[in-house]
Amino acid sequence: MALTWTIIRWFLLTIVLINEVAAIYTVFREKRDIAATWAWLLVLTLIPVIGFIIYAFLGRKLPHRRLNLMKTQTQLRIQEAIDRQKRQFINMPKPRHTTTQIYRRTVMLFQSLDDSFLSQHNQVTIYTTGQELFARMFDEIAAAKESIHIEFYTIYNDQIGNRLRTLLERKAAEGVEVRVLYDSWGSMGVRQSFYDGLRERGGYATQFLLTHNNLFDFRLNYRDHRKIVVIDGKVGYVGGFNIGDQYLGRLPKFGPWRDTHLRVVGGGVYGLQRRFIGDWNASVRSEEKLAHYRQYFPEIKVKHGSTALQMVSSGPESEQEKIKLGYLRLINAAQDHIWIQTPYLIPDDSVLDALRVAAHSGIDVRIMIPCKPDHPFVYRATEYYAHALTSEGVTIYTYQRGFLHAKTMMIDGKMASVGSANLDFRSFKLNFEINAFIYDSDTTDLLEQIFVNDIRNSRVKTAASFDQQSHWLHFKQRFSRLLSPIL
Structure with missing residues (x-):
């Protein structure tokens, strides 16, 4: 009996030692900030074996190949569009008072970090309920003449999700270019076949960065949390709402849903269009499915409003937060x-x-x-x-x-x-x-x-x-x- 307990103790000690060595190797083999490093060491050492299962979901980074593809596609064929955009907008004047100086410094920060241009004459509408937002958005999608670009973390297979899909199928059948980009984890439960009808009518739909199957690529991190809609390159939406019944307050668990979303008309839409195309091109495989920057930036000839803004994106493809x-x-x-x-x-x-x-x-x-x-x-x-x-x-x-x-x-x-x-x-x-x-x-x-x-x-x-x-x-x-x- 004593020999049996000795074997068990040695067996458990061996598991703990192997777990500790594996934890140190796993955490330090990838570059992380010190806070994340210690947090993962805590998880992997205090919860042997199970901690590595948690790490599989939360800790693994995207392969360098994917991140490099993201960087490449962000810049690919875009410089001409950026230059064109910058020529259309007047740079901010020399600062004459504190407020203008603060504006200018903030603008310069994003121009340096993100190559983000300033768009000065936008009309901006604020939405705080899904009912008002989706009513306006869907009306404008229904009126689209050339292109509809949609990117969401979540597009559920529920009432509002099916309503959007049906509308997009109709627009694709009319000859409008329709592209839908969604996150496979955020849209959990929605299979690629959900968009077969759209594809049959000439539209496109794909998962962000081609996450093929959550069973084998089940990272909870490095998700596409963006919410972008661009219609005919002229009207854009950005904010916190996703596509799902819960965002209309239909889930008792959450009750009324309180969010904030913007509708933008003017040059600010260029920033949304640029981001969508970069994400789309990094996610598709086929060359024929690539979106080419040249055709999606109609010239802005009028001042739609008085709001100046910059669209700024960030993600793990860059070390700049x-x-x-x-x-x-x-x-x-x-x-x-x-x-x-x-x-x-x-x-x-x-x-x-x-x-x-x-x-x-x-x-x-x-x-x-x-x-x-x-x-x-x-x-x-x-x-x-x-x-x-x-x-x-x-x-x-x-x-x-x-x-x-x-x-x-x-x-x-x-x-x-x-x-x-x-x-x-x-x-x-x-x-x-x-x-x-x-x-x-x-x-x-x-x-x-x-x-x-x-x-x-x-x-x-x-x-x-x-x-x-x-x-x-x-x-x-x-x-x-x-x-x-x-x-």
Whole structure:
């Protein structure tokens, strides 16, 4: 009997040693930031064997071949289009006062990081409900004459998803070029055959970066989280809504869905078109399915509105965390107030410190988060950081009327950001995102009015209210925070 227990102990010790060596090799063989490195070491060492199953879903990076393809396609045949775009827009004037100087510096940041041009004369409409958004979007898709380009993280096989598919099939049958790009994980349960009718009518549909089968390529990270619609190269949509019944408030679990999306008419659409084509060309195999940049940028001859903006994209194909740096630029430029809405509040140290500095400098920092989780670990980590920020003078609101999914940031009533990127590690480092950075007091004022209206449906979370939570809940929050670099 003693011999049996000795063998078992040696067997378990061998497994632990092999697990430790494998954990160290697995984590350090790929370049990561120090926070993610320690988080994965924690998972792989504290949860032997099972930790590697978790890593298979969350930790593996995209193959370098795919990332290099992404970089190549982003630049392939695009320089001519970029040059053409830049010639059509007037550069910002020399700064004469502080506001113009801040605008100019922010614009220069994105021109340097993302080769993003400034479009100055856009008409921007803000949507906060799926009913209004999809009604307008589908009407414009139905009226399309030349091309319809659609890219979403989620397109579900449900009522609204089938309605969109039927509409696209009809437009493809009419001879309109239809291209649909979707993320296989975000659109879980939707098979490629879902789009067979569209393909039969001459349309195209493919998974982002050709993720063939979730059974063999089941990464939860490095997903296409962008939401882009471009119609005839003239009208564009960008924001937080996906295509699914839950975004219309039809799922009791979430209740009314509160999100923010933009409709853009003007040169800003070029930025969405450019991003879609780069993503599409990196995802398709056949040369005949490639979208060629030359034909999709109609000349803008009129001033549609007064909103200046830049479309900025980021993703793991680049080490530059472009949207995060944009958030930092806005936070650090604030003189009066910073108002933020995000479903996931899991900032890295740089963003956390910037918010702390702003709050301690007398700037009014307000952050609105949901009152309920859609991902348990993620929400507990969000609660942890919300608690920490209340102690630093930041006002935290929890939105009570359904699920808050908006990703907005408003600065001093002058600048704003709206898009797909949350205020978390995943959007900064792990997913492909796109945001509109807006330089216009009128549009920013409208976004701030929406924020104020949302406060009426929210509760203030104080440090005392967090302190009154149970010890078990505090433990879950602290534990989830340890995993925040990989959530």
